[in-house]
Amino acid sequence: MxxxxxxxxxxxxxxxxxxxxxxxxxxxxxxxxxxxxxxxxxxxRVYTTRPFGQNVIELGANWIHGQEANPLFLLAQEQGLLLEEKGSASIMCLPGSVTPRDYFFRESRQQLPVDEVEQVCSFFSGLTSRAFESELEPRHSSQSLGGYLDEEFAQSPLAASEDGPRVFEWCKRSECTDEASSSLYEVSASQLGHYVALEGGFFNSLxxxxxxxxxxxxxxxxxxxxxxxxxxxxxxxxxxxxxxxxxxxxxxxxxxxxxxxxxxxxxxxxxxxxxxxxxxxxxxxxxxxxxxxxxxxxFGTVDKIYLRFEDRFWPHDCAGIQLVWDAGPEDEEVYQHSQSEGGAWRDMWYKKICGFDTVARHPTVLCGWITGREARHMESLDEKMVGEVCVRMLRSFTGWSVPEPAQVLMSKWGSERFVRGSxxxxxxxxxxxxxxxxxxxxxxxxxxxxxxxxxxxxxxxxxxxxxxxxxxxxxxxxxxxxxxxxxxxxxxxxxxxxxxxx
Known part of the structure; x- marks a missing residue:
């Protein structure tokens, strides 16, 4: 032997x-x-379920991150596990990425013009790309990602526009989903350059x-x-x-x-x-x-909140309902203060939800993403309460007639004792x-x-x-x-x- x-x-x-x-x-x-x-x-942390019928809902891993030289994409392709071939419409963006089909709403129920949102989001994307491509100036080497972004945005004309700071804060909250962090002040700006993004987009058509x-x-x-x-x-x-x-x-x-x-x-x-x-x-x-x-x-927590409705209430050209809060920009000092002021942030945990995206092959389902300490707090609440809060936000921001959800489903990775995060x-x-x-x-x-x-x-x-x-x-x-x-x-x-x- x-x-x-x-x-x-x-x-x-x-x-x-x-x-x-x-x-x-x-x-x-x-x-x-x-x-x-x-x-x-x-x-x-792969957790595929079928709570809403025959089509799958992913409570865990959602995307194949890139296709070129990605062994999981190649394995899925080899085993015939993809619905569509490379280059199809199944190449998706991560949560927080903006498409022309996203509806952005302020608290005042005002829908923001797509071109204004895209301008801020494009600027934000350029800043984060510099971090991921190791193109930061030496003065940013010891900064947090949040600190670096705040400093650069403050020098932009967009910071003086009416909605620019609000949309920029939305971008920061959505980036927390990518980083699995409570705040971008917890993430190093310079160390992100070691992460390698594979070419080919994010594939979401298993x-x-x-x-x-x-x-x-x-x-x-x-x-x-x-x-x-x-x-x-x-x-x-x-x-x-x-x-x-x-x-x-x-x-x-x-x-x-x-x-x-x-x-x-x-x-x-x-x-x-x-x-x-x-x-x-x-x-x-x-x-x-x-x-x-x-x-x-x-090691941070990223959770999903799925809302299934009996009927679709959002327009057919809408791929996501994004929530832009009126609160001013958050800086590192404000965040650190909120960390130490006890449980005040728990009363506003829902503000960490950037919005609700449509879900592939589920025409009446929306998915909200939430991260960090707010996600861990949400996990302690019952699904009915979470669903009520989400519907209240959707009604408040859009002014639409939003029905009660037929089902609410949440992931709970922070409280899963054999995982403790995402x-x-x-x-x-x-x-x-x-x-x-x-x-x-x-x-x-x-x-x-x-x-x-x-x-x-x-x-x-x-x-x-x-x-x-x-x-x-x-x-x-x-x-x-x-x-x-x-x-x-x-x-x-x-x-x-x-x-x-x-």
């Missing part, structure tokens, strides 16, 4: 990172792969199986029983010494008491879960570099490349004292937070699972070659 076929690997988490790791190992001939998923379903069909493709590569759901991991004991009762260096204990001995464990849990549980989860404790990375990287962002003052790299480093680290004779690659780490350039994305998660599987494949290929040479 070859060494790799005898190796036992436990994968913690059955999201795209865990499933791609397990699938890659199985295809390479590894025969003892066990995937442990804490939730009652595989998929992780077929009737939705995003789950991609996860199912990976599941189909695994043998029966390889994935065990409802198996939350309590602790991972690594660097075990060889004893009579066990010869493998890693022991994985589940909360129900089940124990798995392994040569290697690939940890793919979300960064939010690690922030809450890593200290108690690993024995020995994680090295300081990895513990620091978990603490320093940001995706990663780089805070100000953090070296994102260093922290992503440290988080991805397998254990034991080569430089750790006392582990020179230990078996290599005992604990490996995957997930979107471990990718320097593709954090936040599903393809980043998918690629990191393959990356860690390849480490093990290479390890055993080298050992087999050494055995052959001997």
């Amino acid at each position: 070859s060494p790799h076929s005898a190796a036992r690997v436990v994968v913690v988490g059955a999201g795209l990172a865990g499933l791609s790791a397990a699938s890659t190992l199985v295809k390479a001939g590894f025969q003892h792969i066990q995937v442990l998923e804490a939730m009652g379903r595989p998929g992780g 077929g009737p199986g939705g995003y789950q069909a991609l996860a199912d493709t990976l599941l189909d590569n695994l043998p029966p029983g390889a994935v065990l759901c409802d198996r939350p991991v309590h602790s991972i004991h690594w660097a075990l010494q060889e004893e009579k009762n066990h010869t493998r260096p890693v022991r994985v204990l589940c909360q129900g008491g089940q124990c798995f001995m392994a040569d290697h464990v690939i940890v793919t849990v979300p960064l939010g879960f690690l922030k809450e549980n890593a200290v108690a989860m690993f024995e020995p404790a994680l090295p300081k570099s990895k513990a620091d990375a978990i603490e320093r990287l940001g 995706y990663t962002y780089p805070p100000p003052g953090v070296d994102a490349v260093r922290e992503h790299t440290a988080l991805a480093a397998p254990l034991p680290l080569p430089c750790e004292a006392g582990y020179s004779q230990a078996k290599p690659l005992q604990v490996l780490f995957a997930g979107e937070a471990t990718h320097v350039n593709f954090y936040t994305t599903t393809h980043g998660a998918y690629m990191t699972g393959i990356r860690e599987a390849q480490r093990l494949i290479d390890l055993y290929a080298d050992s087999e070659l050494d055995s052959y040479n001997e």
Whole structure:
């Protein structure tokens, strides 16, 4: 029996990172792969549902971010999971991106002219592009994204226009959805330049199986029983010494008491879960570099609010109803003050909803997006109350006759105890490349004292937070699972070659 076929690997988490790791190992001939998923379903932050009929609603991942060189897009294309081919109308924009079919309303029920909105949004997009393309001036290198945007906008003639500041604040709120942050003052301006956006737009036309069909493709590569759901991991004991009762260096204990001995464990849990549980989860404790990375990287919440109506009340040429509040611009000092003034912001949590977008293949459904601390607060409210607040806003801004929704559905990623948020962002003052790299480093680290004779690659780490350039994305998660599987494949290929040479 070859060494790799005898190796036992436990994968913690059955999201795209865990499933791609397990699938890659199985295809390479590894025969003892066990995937442990804490939730009652595989998929992780991919969560495809059908609450409104036969067509899917995505409570989790929504887009394939770019098409060129995107392995998930290529996989979906190869498996026939796309409704339309590349270049079709299924290329979408992220929430907050403006199209001529968006209706922007002020609190006074005045609909803003599209050209005025586009002018501000285009200026905002140009500023954020400079950050993402690493074209910032040195004076912005230590600033938050919000601080940089405020400073640049203040120098623009648009800042003196009647509605320019209001629309700019709308742009900032919508950008929080991209960054999974409570505020852009929590996000580094300069570190965004490490993120790489793939060419080809955002693809939102997966077929009737939705995003789950991609996860199912990976599941189909695994043998029966390889994935065990409802198996939350309590602790991972690594660097075990060889004893009579066990010869493998890693022991994985589940909360129900089940124990798995392994040569290697690939940890793919979300960064939010690690922030809450890593200290108690690993024995020995994680090295300081990895513990620091978990603490320093940001991990925020993005939620969706779906409203299903019996009939469509908005015009057929309307792709979204965007809400522009009359409140003046928010600066960093105002935001920091609101952070410390107790629960006042909770009374206005709904102001974080930028608007309500139409939903593909659901002609009577609208979707609102909400982020950060306001999203986490919303999760504590019941769906009926949230629906009433959303309808009240729609009526107040538009003046239209808005009926009560037939159904309200909300995601709750912040309160999901095995996730604790949505995706990663780089805070100000953090070296994102260093922290992503440290988080991805397998254990034991080569430089750790006392582990020179230990078996290599005992604990490996995957997930979107471990990718320097593709954090936040599903393809980043998918690629990191393959990356860690390849480490093990290479390890055993080298050992087999050494055995052959001997």
